[in-house]
Amino acid sequence: MKQCEYKQAVSNINRPNRIALAVSQSADEEKTNIITLGWFMRTSISPPMFAISVGVSRFSYELLSDNRKFVLAFPSQKMVEKTIQCGTQSGSDVDKIKEFNIKTQNGKLSSIPLLSNAVANFECKNVSQIRSGDHTIFIGEVKYSWINQDPDIKLLLSVEDNEKYEVLHKSKNHTFGLIK
Numbered sequence: 001m002k003q004c005e006y007k008q009a010v011s012n013i014n015r016p017n018r019i020a021l022a023v024s025q026s027a028d029e030e031k032t033n034i035i036t037l038g039w040f041m042r043t044s045i046s047p048p049m050f051a052i053s054v055g056v057s058r059f060s061y062e063l064l065s066d067n068r069k070f071v072l073a074f075p076s077q078k079m080v081e082k083t084i085q086c087g088t089q090s091g092s093d094v095d096k097i098k099e100f101n102i103k104t105q106n107g108k109l110s111s112i113p114l115l116s117n118a119v120a121n122f123e124c125k126n127v128s129q130i131r132s133g134d135h136t137i138f139i140g141e142v143k144y145s146w147i148n149q150d151p152d153i154k155l156l157l158s159v160e161d162n163e164k165y166e167v168l169h170k171s172k173n174h175t176f177g178l179i180k
C-alpha cells in the first residue's frame with residue numbers, strides 16, 4: 001500500500017456503479033423534478049429501505065425536504081441521454097420532465113410519477129434524514145415496487161471504457177453503458 005490523495009484512491013473504486021434517478025415533488029404538487037444519483041444504497045430488508053445522498057445545494061434537496069416522499073427509479077439503456085440531462089441541469093431552471101420529454105406514469109403512493117422506461121421504480125416514504133457534510137442522506141421506506149415488463153430492457157451503469165462493457169455514452173466526466 002502507498003498513501004495517496006483521496007481523489008486518486010476514490011477514482012480506483014468508482015466503477016462500475018449503479019445509477020439511480022430520484023423523482024421528487026413539492027408539497028403543493030406544483031413542481032416535480034428528477035435528479036441523477038450515484039450515491040444511494042439499500043439499507044434494510046424488512047421493511048425494505050433505500051438511502052439516497054443529495055447535495056444540499058440541489059433543487060431536489062428543497063423538494064425532498066418539503067415533501068417526505070420520493071420515487072427511486074433505475075434507468076435503462078433507453079434513458080442514457082435523460083440520465084445525463086437530469087444529472088447536469090437543475091430543476092430550478094428547467095422542468096426536466098417536460099423539456100426532456102421523460103415518459104412517466106402514475107404510481108400508487110402519491111402523485112409523484114414513476115418513470116416508464118426505467119428498469120424498476122420504488123415508491124418511498126422518507127422516514128429519516130441525516131446531514132452528511134455537504135450532502136443529506138434521505139432514508140426512504142419502500143411502499144410499492146414496480147418492474148418493467150419489456151424483455152429488452154437493461155440496467156444502465158456508470159462504467160469504464162473497456163472490453164467488459166458496451167459503452168453507450170462517453171464524455172469528459174461520464175461513461176455510461178451495459179455489462180456485455
Ligand SMILES: Cc1cc2nc3c(=O)[nH]c(=O)nc-3n(C[C@H](O)[C@H](O)[C@H](O)COP(=O)(O)O)c2cc1C
Pocket residue numbers: 019033034035036037038039040053054055057058059060061083084086087088089090091092135158174
Ligand atoms: C452520474 C451522476 C451521478 C450523480 N450523483 C449524484 C449524487 O449521488 N448526489 C447528488 O446530490 N448529485 C449527484 N449528481 C449531480 C446531480 O444529478 C446534478 O447536480 C443535478 O443537476 C441536480 O439537479 P437538481 O438541482 O434539479 O436537483 C450526479 C450526476 C451524475 C451525472
